[in-house]
Amino acid sequence: MRTHGKVSFLLIFLLLTASCRNPHEAEAVQIASIPDSSISDQQKAPVLVFGIPSDSFNLIPGHIKPNGFLSQILLDHGVTLQEIDQVIKNSSTVFDVRKIKSGNNYTLFCDTDSLARARYLVYEHDPTTCYIFSFRDSLNITPFRKEIRKVIKYSSGTIETSLWDAMINGGMHPSLAVQLSDIYAWTVDFFGLQKGDSFKVIYEESFIDDKSLGAGRIFGAQFTWSGKTITAVPFIQDGKESFFEDDGNSLRKAFLKAPLSFSRITSRFSSSRMHPILRIRRPHYGVDYAAPIGTPVHAVGDGRVISATIENGSGRMVKISHNSVYSTAYLHLSRFGDGIQAGAFVKQGDIIGYVGSSGLSTGPHLDFRFYQNGYPVDPLKVVAPPVEPVSEANKGRFEINKSVALSLLSTF
Numbered sequence: 025m026r027t028h029g030k031v032s033f034l035l036i037f038l039l040l041t042a043s044c045r046n047p048h049e050a051e052a053v054q055i056a057s058i059p060d061s062s063i064s065d066q067q068k069a070p071v072l073v074f075g076i077p078s079d080s081f082n083l084i085p086g087h088i089k090p091n092g093f094l095s096q097i098l099l100d101h102g103v104t105l106q107e108i109d110q111v112i113k114n115s116s117t118v119f120d121v122r123k124i125k126s127g128n129n130y131t132l133f134c135d136t137d138s139l140a141r142a143r144y145l146v147y148e149h150d151p152t153t154c155y156i157f158s159f160r161d162s163l164n165i166t167p168f169r170k171e172i173r174k175v176i177k178y179s180s181g182t183i184e185t186s187l188w189d190a191m192i193n194g195g196m197h198p199s200l201a202v203q204l205s206d207i208y209a210w211t212v213d214f215f216g217l218q219k220g221d222s223f224k225v226i227y228e229e230s231f232i233d234d235k236s237l238g239a240g241r242i243f244g245a246q247f248t249w250s251g252k253t254i255t256a257v258p259f260i261q262d263g264k265e266s267f268f269e270d271d272g273n274s275l276r277k278a279f280l281k282a283p284l285s286f287s288r289i290t291s292r293f294s295s296s297r298m299h300p301i302l303r304i305r306r307p308h309y310g311v312d313y314a315a316p317i318g319t320p321v322h323a324v325g326d327g328r329v330i331s332a333t334i335e336n337g338s339g340r341m342v343k344i345s346h347n348s349v350y351s352t353a354y355l356h357l358s359r360f361g362d363g364i365q366a367g368a369f370v371k372q373g374d375i376i377g378y379v380g381s382s383g384l385s386t387g388p389h390l391d392f393r394f395y396q397n398g399y400p401v402d403p404l405k406v407v408a409p410p411v412e413p414v415s416e417a418n419k420g421r422f423e424i425n426k427s428v429a430l431s432l433l434s435t436f
Contacts, residue, residue, distance in 0.1 A: 244429035339383025
């Protein structure tokens with residue numbers, strides 16, 4: 025994983041992509057200033073911790089114990105019950121102290137004298153928000169939101185076993201694997217990755233202090249799968265950002281490549297397979313994905329539920345009609361998704377059920393089947409048509425975005 029100092033390229037790219045956004049939205053790009061070494065120590069600003077000048081306090085960190093109370097922490101550091109009660113009353117609309125969670129961190133700001141009385145308690149409610157309890161002249165609670173630092177990163181990797189492992193081994197945040205798998209869900213079979221497949225991606229990662237909040241916007245990506253490199257260019261069309269190939273066709277297709285995320289194939293489409301329970305050879309017109317019980321199963325495309333029933337060896341099964349040509353079936357489910365019944369309409373990516381082992385099954389898995397004009401076809405060989413490409417009216421703007429994205433991706 026690398027970060028580059030090609031600021032000019034990035035600024036051009038960011039400005040171009042921002043120009044396609046809602047004009048009422050604004051983003052600030054901060055450039056750190058260089059400290060003036062001529063400023064004396066006496067003139068230096070105080071060290072701020074959670075926005076509080078910390079120089080005149082002793083800081084005592086801790087975490088909320090199970091069944092613990094802030095009142096006990098504060099009483100042990102010279103704050104009275106009356107003051108605690110008044111702080112809570114004064115700020116009841118700011119923060120409900122009943123929402124304090126065990127295990128969360130806090131920091132006491134105590135006087136440096138022998139009494140060591142607490143003047144502030146900072147409770148860290150979530151990664152971005154803290155609440156400052158003040159026991160000075162003002163008795164109140166004020167929210168403090170930590171600064172979110174955004175870093176542009178250039179990362180690349182080569183597949184040895186899986187995309188997830190390549191990300192982890194490369195020191196990338198796991199959320200980046202999810203982002204890429206979402207972008208390429210319609211064009212790359214992540215269950216058919218081979219050793220030597222590779223990727224590169226330019227993205228934004230958010231940090232609070234030194235802790236990563238995960239990957240954010242993707243500014244461009246390339247995935248090389250089975251010898252073919254597929255470029256992903258972000259572009260806003262009709263008010264929505266989507267990813268397009270370099271020819272302007274959408275990376276989003278009519279059907280997802282698979283109904284599960286991060287699983288493995290245990291059995292493929294076959295006209296003659298030895299059934300693991302019946303011990304006879306018969307066709308297996310689907311692909312089996314091994315996954316833990318309860319793993320969500322997603323509709324691979326928009327459509328109408330034909331049936332959601334229990335059928336002998338198929339167990340709990342959902343059938344979906346996508347149009348007059350294509351339909352799909354999802355077998356051996358442990359349960360159906362909310363609202364999944366005959367006649368219900370589903371959107372691509374909706375949860376239609378959960379992995380199970382119902383019917384004739386040797387273990388938890390999903391048997392996924394694909395039909396074209398009523399006849400079973402190999403789901404792994406279906407070539408799905410793309411959805412709306414870049415319109416003629418937007419091609420000029422898209423070409424600029426593509427040129428910038430490809431220039432950036434060629435730098436590493």
